[in-house]
Structures are given as C-alpha cells and as structure tokens.
Amino acid sequence: xHTKSLTELAADLASGAVSSTELTQAxxxxxxxxxxxxxxxxxxxxxxxxxxxxxxxxxxAAGQAGAYTGLPIAHKDLFCTEGVRTSCGSKMLDNFExxxxxxxxxxxxxxxxxxxxxxxxDEFAMGSSNESSFYGASRNPWDTDRVPGGSSGGSAAxxxxxxxxxxxxxxxxxxxxxxxxxxxxxxxKPTYGRVSRYGMxxxxxxxxxxGPMAQSAEDCALMLNVMAGFDKMDSTSSQRDIExxxxxxxxxxxxxxxxxxxxxxxDDLDPQIAERVxxxxxxxxxxxxxxxxxxxxxxxxxxxxxxxxxxxxxSSNLSRFDxxxxxxxxxxxxxxxDLYTRTRKEGFGAxxxxxxxxxxxxxxxxYYDAYYNKxxxxxxLIQQDFLAAFNEVDLILGPTTPHxxxxxxxxxxxxxxxxxxxxxxxxxxxxxxxxxxxxxxxxEGLPVGMQxxxxxxxxxxxxxxxxxFQQVTDWHKQTPAGI
Amino acid sequence: MSLDRSxxxxxxxxxxxxxxxxxxxxxxxxxxxxxxxxDEMQAIDTTGVEPLAHPLDGEQRLRADEVSEMNQREQLxxxxxxxxxxxxxxxxxxx
Numbered sequence: 212x213h214t215k216s217l218t219e220l221a222a223d224l225a226s227g228a229v230s231s232t233e234l235t236q237a238x239x240x241x242x243x244x245x246x247x248x249x250x251x252x253x254x255x256x257x258x259x260x261x262x263x264x265x266x267x268x269x270x271x272a273a274g275q276a277g278a279y280t281g282l283p284i285a286h287k288d289l290f291c292t293e294g295v296r297t298s299c300g301s302k303m304l305d306n307f308e309x310x311x312x313x314x315x316x317x318x319x320x321x322x323x324x325x326x327x328x329x330x331x332x333d334e335f336a337m338g339s340s341n342e343s344s345f346y347g348a349s350r351n352p353w354d355t356d357r358v359p360g361g362s363s364g365g366s367a368a369x370x371x372x373x374x375x376x377x378x379x380x381x382x383x384x385x386x387x388x389x390x391x392x393x394x395x396x397x398x399x400k401p402t403y404g405r406v407s408r409y410g411m412x413x414x415x416x417x418x419x420x421x422g423p424m425a426q427s428a429e430d431c432a433l434m435l436n437v438m439a440g441f442d443k444m445d446s447t448s449s450q451r452d453i454e455x456x457x458x459x460x461x462x463x464x465x466x467x468x469x470x471x472x473x474x475x476x477x478d479d480l481d482p483q484i485a486e487r488v489x490x491x492x493x494x495x496x497x498x499x500x501x502x503x504x505x506x507x508x509x510x511x512x513x514x515x516x517x518x519x520x521x522x523x524x525x526s527s528n529l530s531r532f533d534x535x536x537x538x539x540x541x542x543x544x545x546x547x548x549d550l551y552t553r554t555r556k557e558g559f560g561a562x563x564x565x566x567x568x569x570x571x572x573x574x575x576x577x578y579y580d581a582y583y584n585k586x587x588x589x590x591x592l593i594q595q596d597f598l599a600a601f602n603e604v605d606l607i608l609g610p611t612t613p614h615x616x617x618x619x620x621x622x623x624x625x626x627x628x629x630x631x632x633x634x635x636x637x638x639x640x641x642x643x644x645x646x647x648x649x650x651x652x653x654x655e656g657l658p659v660g661m662q663x664x665x666x667x668x669x670x671x672x673x674x675x676x677x678x679x680f681q682q683v684t685d686w687h688k689q690t691p692a693g694i
Numbered sequence: 695m696s697l698d699r700s701x702x703x704x705x706x707x708x709x710x711x712x713x714x715x716x717x718x719x720x721x722x723x724x725x726x727x728x729x730x731x732x733d734e735m736q737a738i739d740t741t742g743v744e745p746l747a748h749p750l751d752g753e754q755r756l757r758a759d760e761v762s763e764m765n766q767r768e769q770l771x772x773x774x775x776x777x778x779x780x781x782x783x784x785x786x787x788x789x
Contacts, residue, residue, distance in 0.1 A: 310769045403749040417748055446755060447748065515732040526709060533710070535782050540775035546785050552712035564711055568702070568721065569728050571709040585735050587745030592738070594746055627727050643749020667750070 212237055214690065217282060217376040217430035224271065224281045231271070231281030235264035235325050238283050242327065242374045250349045251359075251369040253288045254296050255328035263325040270323055279437050280323030285378040287366050288329040289336055290316050290421070291410040299412045300334040300344040300362075303532050303539045303558030313410025314442045315379060315421050322437045327375050331365025334560045335529065336386055336414045338362050339632045340622065343562040348619055351394060352691040353657055357616040360390030366424045367394035373694050377425045377434055381411055383418045384517055385611075385636025388648040391424055392611035392660025395650045397677065397687055398424040399431050402668050403643035404449035406435075407442035415524035416447075418517075418640040427687050428649065428677035432456040435670060451668060459671045460678040465499025467676065468604040474510040475609030475635055484659045487652030488610050491661045491680065495608075498679055505604060507596045512589050513638035518630055519573050519586035520641070525563075526570030532558060565626060594642040601666045606676060610635055611648040611660035635662060645670050649677045650686035658686070696726045 212220075212229065223229045239257050246252050260283070267281035286292060289299045291309035293316075298304045312320065319326070331349040333341055341364030342348040351359040352372040359368040363380030367390035370378050380387040382400035391398030399422050406421040413419060423434035435456045442448045471492065476485055492502055534540035534554030541557055544550035559567070573582035600607060613634060622629045639646045644667060648660035661680075665673045681687050697705075702721050706713045713721060767780055776783035 307773060310766070310773060443757070449750070450755075509738070512735060512738055515735045518728060519732050519735070530710075534775060535784055536771075537773040537775075544785050547787050548710075550785055551710040555710055556712035559711070564713075565721070565724055565728070567709050567711065568705045568725055569732075572697075572701075572705050572725070572729070573732075575705075575708070581736075582732065584745055585740060586732075587747060588740035588743040589735055589738055591743050591746035592740070594749070626724055627731050630728075630731065641746075641749075 213241055213373040214694070215376070216426045217433055218427070220376055221278065221282060221433065225276070231264040231267040231325060232261065234281070235260050235283060238327055238375060245372065246374060248350065248355055249352055249368045249372050249374070250347055251331055251365040251372065251374060252285070252328045253298055253300070253331050253346050253365070256295055256326055259295070260325050260327050267323045267325060277322055278433060279319070282324055283327050283375050283377065284319050284324045285327045285330050285366060285369055285375040286316060287332055287363050287379050287381055289332060289381055289412040290379055291412070292316050292326070292329065295329065297329070297412070298345065299336070300332040300346065301558065301560065301563070302345045305345065305539065307538050311410065314407035314444060315438050316410065318437050324437070330369055330378055333362035333364065334563050335412065335525070336362040336381060336383055337525070337562050337566050339385070339389055339629055341365065342619060342623065343560055345560060350619070351616045352694065353395065354616065356618055357657070358393070358619055360393035360616065362386040363424060364390045367391055367396055367398070370394070370396045370424055370426065371691060373690065377423065377430060379421060379438070380424045381419060381421045382640065383414050383521060384640050385633045387422050387424060388611050388636050388646055388660070388662060389633065391648040393616040393658065395658030395686070395689060396424060397427050397431055397647065397649055398422065399435065399647035399670065399673065400639065400645060401435065401439060401670050402449070402645045404447050405645070405668065405670065406438045407445045407448050409442055409444035413528040415521040416528060417524060418521060427681050428674045429457070429460055431647070432460060432674045454671050456671050456674055459675045462675050463499065464495065464676055464679050467500040467606060469495060469500050469502045470505035470600055470604035470607045471502060472507040472510065472607060472609055473504050474507050479613045479634060480610055481614050481654065483654040484610050484613070484615070487654065487659050488661050491651040492608065494680060494683055495676070498683065503604065505600045505607065507600060507638070509589065509593045509596050510634065510638060513593055513641055514630060514634060516586040516589040516593065516641060517633070517637040518569070519582050520590065522566040522570030523573045523583050524570070526567045526574065529563070529567055562626065590641045593638050597642050597644060606672065607664035609662050611662040615654045615657035615659055639664060643667070645673060647673050647677055649680060650689070652686055697722055697729065
C-alpha cells in the first residue's frame with residue numbers, strides 16, 4: 212500500500228478498498244519502524260492522525276468526503292500547527308508549540324487531511340543539505356550517507372522513502388525543487404503569492420513560497436488544489452482566481468514551445484545530468500513540443516543577488532527571536548542586552564548566524580546602496596530576462612541542480628560552495644516565477660531532476676507538461692532499494 | 695570586500711549576537727568569502743534600473759478599519775518564557 216501514489220490512495224478511499232484509519236495506521240507503523248534510518252520527521256503526531264482519520268472515515272460514511280478527505284500529509288516544520296511543536300529546525304523554537312495554525316495547515320485540516328507529523332529541515336530553511344537542522348541531518352533514502360537536499364529535505368526524504376504520500380515544503384531559493392530532485396520526487400514552487408505565507412515561519416519574505424511535494428505531478432495538483440488561494444492574512448497574497456490544477460493534466464502538449472537556457476546547460480553542470488535532461492527533452496519533443504535554445508544572461512548574477520536579499524530580509528525577520536515573547540530564553544540574564552545576545556547565541560546555529568550577520572552588514576548605513584539596492588536592481592534585470600524569454604516560448608526547461616546528492620559533511624566548512632548548488636533555482640524566486648522539479652533519470656544510482664519554469668500563474672501548464680512526461684516515463688515511480 | 699575582527703565584532707553587536715572569542719576567525723573568513731561572492735554584482739551596470747522589491751510589484755492592500763479579531767492575549771502569551779498579569783517580563787531596564 213505504501214508505494215501507491217496519493218491519487219491511487221484517493222481512489223482506494225473513495226471505492227472503500229481501504230479506510231483512512233487503516234491507511235493512517237500503516238503509514239504511522241512505517242514511520243515508527245523506518246524513520247530512524249532517515250531522520251525525516253522532527254515530530255510525529257499519531258494521536259492527531261488517528262483522530263483525523265476517524266473523523267475522515269465518518270465524513271465519508273456520511274457522504275461528505277472531498278478530494279483530500281482521509282489522505283495523509285506531513286508538514287514541513289516551518290508551518291505553524293496549533294498545539295504541536297513548530298521548531299523550524301532550530302533550538303530557538305524547540306519549545307514552541309504554536310498557538311495557531313498556518314493557513315496551509317488550516318486548509319488541509321478543513322479538507323479532511325490526516326497530519327502524520329512535522330518534517331525535518333535546515334534551520335529556519337537556510338541550507339541546501341538539511342545539515343543545519345538542530346535535530347541532525349535528514350538522510351537521503353537513495354544513499355543514507357548522502358544529503359536529501361534542503362531546506363525541505365525531510366519532506367523529500369519522507370516522500371522518497373514512502374513514509375508519507377505527500378508533504379508540504381517551502382521554497383525561498385530552491386528549497387522544494389532541489390531536495391525533490393535529489394530524492395527522486397516531484398515538487399512545485401508556485402508563483403510568489405499563490406500559496407499563503409500566513410503562519411509559515413518567515414525567512415525572506417519577498418521570496419518565500421509554500422508548495423507541494425509528492426510522487427507525481429498529478430499528486431502535486433491534488434495538493435495544490437487544497438493549498439492555493441487568496442488569504443487576507445498574508446499581505447502579499449495574490450487575489451487572482453485559482454484554477455482547478457487537475458483539470459488540464461491530460462491535455463496534449465503538442466505545439467508547446469520550450470526554451471532551454473544555454474546558461475543552464477553549461478560547464479557548471481555535471482555532464483551526466485546534462486544527458487538525462489537532454490533525454491527528457493527528447494521525450495517532450497516526441498509528445499509534440501518544439502524546443503529551442505534561449506538565453507538568460509544574468510543567471511550567474513542570481514547567486515550574489517540572492518545572497519544579499521535573502522540574508523538582509525532574514526536579519527530583519529529573525530530579529531523577533533529575542534527571548535521575550537516565545538521560543539528559547541537564556542538562563543539568568545544579567546540585563547536586557549545579555550538576554551538578547553545570549554538567547555540568540557544559544558538559540559541559532561552557525562549558518563543562521565552567518566546569514567543574519569551578512570544581512571546585518573548589507574543593511575548597514577553606508578553599504579545599503581552598494582549591496583541591497585544593487586541586488587534589487589539585478590533582481591529587476593533577472594526578471595526582465597525571463598519576461599523576454601516568455602515572449603518567445605511557453606515554458607523554460609533545464610536541470611534542477613548542477614550535481615546529484617553529495618555526501619553528508621562534504622561542504623560543511625565551505626558555505627560558498629554550498630551556495631553554488633542553488634545556481635539554477637535561485638533566479639525563479641528573485642523573479643517570483645513558478646517552477647517544478649520532475650525526476651528524469653539517475654546518475655550512478657542517484658536521482659536527478661529536470662526543472663520546468665513557467666510564466667506567472669502558469670502552474671496548471673507546468674503540471675500538465677510534467678504529467679504528460681510522467682505518462683511516458685517511469686522515473687517518478689522508481690524508489691530507493693528496499694522500499 | 696574583506697572583513698577584519700573589529701568588523702565582525704561590530705556586526706555581531708548590531709545583530710545582537712554574542713559570539714565566542716575563538717569563533718571570530720572562522721566568522722571573519724566565512725563572511726569575507728561570502729562578501730567576495732556578492733561583490734561579483736559590482737561588475738553589472740545597473741545605472742537607471744528600478745530596484746525590484748516585490749516580484750509582482752504588488753501594492754499594499756488596505757482594509758476597512760473594523761474589529762476583526764478578539765483579544766487573544768492569554769492564548770498568545772501561553773508560549774512566552776515569563777509573563778505576569780498579561781505583561782512580558784524582562785530584566786530590569788530602567789533603574
């Protein structure tokens with residue numbers, strides 16, 4: 212049962228082949244038996260899950276089941292969950308039981324979903340490997356000596372190990388797409404503002420976006436139908452109408468114009484990944500798409516621009532962790548300054564401190580124009596490159612990551628080399644565009660992903676193209692050995 | 695841009711982060727290498743380019759000035775480290 216997709220499980224629930232209670236117990240048993248290998252969950256919530264499953268079965272019996280009723284979900288541990296620890300992977304919030312639900316969490320509850328638990332992540336979503344988690348790194352189910360990617364690494368590992376059929380993630384610079392690629396699953400980062408940020412612990416507010424992670428595009432569509440939509444509690448939430456993201460999955464992609472940026476198929480890219488992406492492009496051509504080379508000349512500049520904008524916003528957002536209102540507080544503070552500085556020293560890990568300090572520096576009087584303003588100008592240029600490309604093509608395609616999953620510890624002392632892993636994903640967040648990662652092969656036994664980039668609010672098209680690709684390939688169905 | 699020890703100490707103070715003496719060299723090295731990376735931006739001519747603060751150039755929505763939520767002080771303070779009579783307790787600030 213655990214290898215079935217979310218869509219298949221939905222059909223089994225609808226036909227009565229299985230009850231939500233049976234399904235939920237099976238996943239809870241799997242997590243209890245196997246997660247010590249992967250460390251993909253920070254918190255499991257079996258009592259809540261079984262109560263929600265019982266309620267879902269009762270709703271179904273009463274004829275009140277919706278599309279997600281009784282289906283499991285695991286939430287990345289930065290989505291606030293009422294009465295359940297929301298740690299954000301940090302010691303700072305190890306003792307924090309949120310007094311309210313994030314909008315995404317509330318929407319899944321209202322849809323009748325069953326919460327299995329909260330997944331592991333890089334501390335405050337800052338990282339590309341999951342190694343900055345206070346709870347220890349999550350491990351890649353394809354090779355447990357390797358990272359699952361980050362920051363939504365626990366969500367990706369849990370789906371890849373089939374400990375849950377679906378998990379939420381968040382993506383500030385690639386944090387849904389990169390771990391999805393490294394773990395061989397499908398994930399979509401929607402357009403900025405499509406999914407509410409309310410109750411997501413903030414990292415970089417102008418870049419953060421929540422989204423689905425699951426086995427397939429079809430499953431992601433089912434999830435996005437629950438997650439997306441305007442929320443008055445999020446000041447940058449889009450008021451644009453949402454679509455039925457499942458409705459266009461089966462449409463033909465004949466005539467689709469795809470652009471492949473030459474800057475993505477470059478020397479930075481592992482040649483074996485380039486081959487897998489080329490093979491993926493061939494499949495889409497067979498389905499009737501036309502492919503041409505395009506240029507996104509400022510791709511490389513997304514790294515410095517991102518590593519100013521994100522830390523600057525983080526240094527401001529994380530100033531709220533002061534030991535006064537919630538979260539960690541140091542013992543016996545001598546005075547208010549000691550309370551602040553010692554609480555923050557004890558509560559934050561090394562990467563979070565680095566980013567806070569970079570951001571603080573970039574926002575200092577005298578440096579603002581040289582760093583923050585400059586980065587925001589480059590951000591405009593990056594957006595213009597994409598908009599020019601979308602005059603010529605319907606969709607942009609390339610690799611998700613330059614390399615497959617690396618060994619745990621390999622990049623620990625070299626933050627800059629870790630940052631370079633994000634080269635193909637960062638620019639979408641700067642521009643606010645939707646993107647997804649779709650499994651397109653393996654390199655030496657490790658999965659790699661193909662990235663699809665859409666124009667603003669073109670999620671349904673991305674899901675359609677990915678679904679059509681997944682009708683003629685089976686990379687998304689492959690699992691690590693022994694699953 | 696390369697930082698020295700006093701830069702790191704000043705940034706840490708501004709960020710209200712205590713750092714251990716023995717960690718300062720590592721921070722200095724890491725932050726300097728990050729700033730070298732971001733200095734690549736200076737090679738791009740951005741004269742006259744309008745900064746992009748929000749991907750969709752969104753404007754702040756306004757709402758009617760009406761009561762929309764009830765007081766949730768007790769619930770929200772239930773997670774605070776120290777409170778008394780609805781107030782957050784901190785070390786003495788004013789002598």
